[in-house]
Amino acid sequence: MKRNLHDYLVFCDMDNTLLTAKEGIPECNRTVIRLFIQMGGRFTVASGRPPESIRAALGDIRLSLPAISCNGALLYDFSSNRVLRHATLERSQATAAILDIMQKFPQIGVEVMAGAGEMYVIRANTYTHAHQVDEKLSGVACPVDSVPDGWVKVVFAADPETIRKVGQYAKTRYYGRENYFLATNSIYLEIMPSGIGKASGLRDMCTLLGEQIQNTLVIGDYYNDLEMMQQAGYSVAVANAPAEVKAAANEVTTCTCTEGAVGEFLYKLIEQATTY
Template identity: 30%
Template structure:
C-alpha cells in the first residue's frame, strides 16, 4: 500500500514530459520509475491518438489506462484495447468539416480522427515536418466524404497565429454539440461534447477507487486545464501557457529542465514544499 500523499500522477506529453528533442529525458524516466517503485501509479493524458502515443506508452511500460485524444478515448494496456468514451456522429463531423472548409483559409490543415486512423485532404510542409517526428501518418483522401462510417472522435485544425485566431472567432459562431480547445499554439481541436482530460481523469480515478485529492497532474497548455482542476495537486512546467501557470498550485522547471522529475522529487516523494518556484 502506497504511503505517498499523492499516489497517482498523470502527465501531459507534448511540452511537458517530452523535451524539445521530442524525448523523455533520462532524469524523468528515472524519477517515474522511482515513483512507481514507491507505490505510485503513473499514466499519461494527451491530445494524441494511440499510434502517436505508442512510443511513450511502450517506453514507460504503462500499466494503467491512458487518456488519449483529449479525453475522448481510454487505452487499456492490460488488454491493449481502445475504449471510445466520447464520440460525435458522422453527420456532425461532416457538417463541421464542411463549414471549416468553406470558412477557413487554405493555410489551415484539417484532420479528422477515427478511433485508430486520421484522415486529411492535404498536409502542409510545416505539419508534415512535425508529423515525421511524431509517428503521425494521416491517410490523405480526396474528400472527407470518403471517411468510413466508424466512430468519429475529433477534428484538429492546424495553422499559424492568424489562423488560430480565425478558428477561435469561428468557434463562437457554432451552436452544435461540440467543444473547442487549443491543445498548443498551432493546434485547435473540435471535440465531442463532454470530452476533456478532466472528465476522463475523473472516470479513471473512479475506476481505480481513488479520490481526486489523491491525484497529481502536470501539463503545459489549455487542454490540460480541466485535468489540473480535477487533481488534488496541479502542476505546470515553467514553459506553460499563462492560463496554466495561473491555475497550477505548483510551478516546476520547464520540459527541457526535467520538470516532471522535479515534481516527483519535491512534491510527491517529499510533498511538503508547496511554493511556486520555477
C-alpha cells in the same frame, strides 16, 4: 499530500510538459518515472495524442495506469491494448464545420482521428506533415466522406495566426450543439465531443479504478489542461506554462519541460515518501 507513493495517481500531460516533439522525453524524466513506478507510485499520461503516438513517444516507459488519450475521447489500457472508453463526435456537425472552415481558410490542414485514434488526413499542409513526423503517426489521405465512422476528434493545423483566426471565425458560426472547439496548441485547433475533455477523462478513470479524485495529481502546461488541473486533488504547472495556467496550479516547477520538470516533481514526491 500523502507520503505513501502508491496513494498517488499521477496524470501527466505530454507535449511541452513531459516532452517536446523534437527532443523527446528528457532522460532525467525517464529515470525518475521508472524509479517512481518501481517504488509503487502510479503514473500515466493525459494527452491529445492517440495511442499510437503515445506508445512511440514513451518507448520503454511502462505506464502503471490506463492513459487518457485524444484529449479524453479515448481511455486506453496499454497493458491489454484495449480501448476502455470511446466518445465520438456528431459526424454531420463535424463535417459541416470542416467543409466550411476549409472553404474559408484554403491553407488550413485538416485531420480526423477515428476508431482507436487512427489518423485520416483530409487536407495536408506543412503542419499536418510535421504532426505525422514528430509524433510518428501513420495516416491515410482521403476525402472527408471516406473517413470511417467513430470520429473521436478533428484537428485543424496551421501557423499560430491562422489558428487564431480560425478560432475567432468558429465562434461566429453554428454547427450544432454536440461538438465544441478546443485550442490545444498555438498551431492546433480541435473539434471535440461536447462534455468530453481531459477533466472528464480524469473523472471516468477514477470511476473505472474505484479511486477518489482527491488522490489524483495532475501535471500540465496549457489551457486545455486547466479544467483537469482544477478537478484534481493537487495540480502542478511546469515552468514554461502560460501565466494563467501557473496561477491555477497548486505548485509550479522550477524546471521547464526540457529541463526535466516532471522528473523534478516526481523526485520531490519520492523524497517525501522516504524521509521519516
